[in-house]
Amino acid sequence: EAQVTQNPRYLITVTGKKLTVTCSQNMNHEYMSWYRQDPGLGLRQIYYSMNVEVTDKGDVPEGYKVSRKEKRNFPLILESPSPNQTSLYFCASSFSGRADTQYFGPGTRLTVL
Amino acid sequence: QQQVKQSPQSLIVQKGGISIINCAYENTAFDYFPWYQQFPGKGPALLIAIRPDVSEKKEGRFTISFNKSAKQFSLHIMDSQPGDSATYFCAAFTGGGNKLTFGTGTQLKVEL
Numbered sequence: 001e002a003q004v005t006q007n008p009r010y011l012i013t014v015t016g017k018k019l020t021v022t023c024s025q026n027m028n029h030e031y032m033s034w035y036r037q038d039p040g041l042g043l044r045q046i047y048y049s050m051n052v053e054v055t056d057k058g059d060v061p062e063g064y065k066v067s068r069k070e071k072r073n074f075p076l077i078l079e080s081p082s083p084n085q086t087s088l089y090f091c092a093s094s095f096s097g098r099a100d101t102q103y104f105g106p107g108t109r110l111t112v113l
Numbered sequence: 114q115q116q117v118k119q120s121p122q123s124l125i126v127q128k129g130g131i132s133i134i135n136c137a138y139e140n141t142a143f144d145y146f147p148w149y150q151q152f153p154g155k156g157p158a159l160l161i162a163i164r165p166d167v168s169e170k171k172e173g174r175f176t177i178s179f180n181k182s183a184k185q186f187s188l189h190i191m192d193s194q195p196g197d198s199a200t201y202f203c204a205a206f207t208g209g210g211n212k213l214t215f216g217t218g219t220q221l222k223v224e225l
Binding site: 033040041056059101107 | 154157158214
């Protein structure tokens with residue numbers, strides 16, 4: 001089944017404790033992206049990647065890191081999480097970066113205490 | 114600064130009625146305008162999309178109307194059904210920058 005998977009689905013952590021949210025897709029997509037969803041703000045793009053070893057900042061990259069060492073994986077790294085990073089995170093992928101083919105994962109709900 | 118402004122924030126429609134959600138943008142670099150539908154506990158899913166050289170696109174009960182000069186576009190859901198109850202997001206894609214900007218979302222409830 002073609003899908004985007006994220007792990008973990010739920011995470012509660014404390015301020016400053018490094019964490020990684022994994023994202024994997026099995027559709028051989030070149031484009032992958034991370035978003036955060038907050039009430040009243042919609043989804044905001046954090047980082048995106050056009051291909052392996054190619055990443056770029058979205059609208060809200062501060063406090064986040066990403067890497068794209070393999071085509072199928074695009075982990076999101078929070079080196080020192082803070083409470084304002086409490087949010088619902090979505091990973092997405094598409095063949096070429098065109099919005100019409102973007103498939104979203106099920107989401108990761110992160111709480112930073 | 115919200116680059117894509119969406120309204121209303123919430124909408125209640127009777128079954129069989131027409132749901133209308135509006136979006137406006139300022140950035141003329143946007144070149145593709147998708148709408149996403151999101152059910153509780155799920156990721157957004159593409160519903161319908163339009164390019165700025167087309168004024169209207171229809172897929173089943175869903176229609177996008179696009180007004181390039183006014184920099185506005187809207188989603189119309191005809192014959193709204195309870196199963197359409199979800200959050201709807203408009204979005205705009207910057208082809209040159211490969212970035213997708215979302216509106217703030219509209220929570221639609223279709224009542225029997």
